[in-house]
Amino acid sequence: MDKLGLFLCGWTGGPRRYGEKYGPIAIPPAHAHLPIIEVEKDARLACMQVALQEQDYPPAFKIYFLKQLTVPASHIVPVRQNRR
Numbered sequence: 001m002d003k004l005g006l007f008l009c010g011w012t013g014g015p016r017r018y019g020e021k022y023g024p025i026a027i028p029p030a031h032a033h034l035p036i037i038e039v040e041k042d043a044r045l046a047c048m049q050v051a052l053q054e055q056d057y058p059p060a061f062k063i064y065f066l067k068q069l070t071v072p073a074s075h076i077v078p079v080r081q082n083r084r
């Protein structure tokens with residue numbers, strides 16, 4: 001939770017707290033040891049959507065935030081599994 005929170009702070013345009021504490025990171029390699037398939041990617045994004053709905057953020061921010069997650073989420077699904 002700490003790593004994800006710090007990473008998303010910088011990812012959405014704020015201070016780059018993840019790098020300050022844990023060093024450099026690239027999202028696809030950080031997930032390379034996980035055999036994540038398309039349906040799991042979708043499930044993870046759906047969880048984030050539910051979590052966002054529970055927050056008192058402006059609707060425009062919720063849309064922006066989910067969009068910011070969608071592209072990197074697609075990049076961590078290995079190509080061979082994406083084709084299934």
Ligand code: HEM
Pocket residue numbers: 003004007011022025027030031034036040041042044045068069070072073074076
């Ligand atoms: C697409 C579906 C995704 C799944 C199923 C997933 C799952 C996971 C899991 C299981 C870990 C823990 C790995 C470990 O400790 O061995 C992890 C770490 C992490 N994930 Fe994801 N993730 C997904 C997408 C994303 C996206 C879209 C982002 C950011 C835009 C993200 C950011 C991170 C970060 C920052 C870490 C910590 C990495 C580290 O410091 O070791 N993840 N993820």
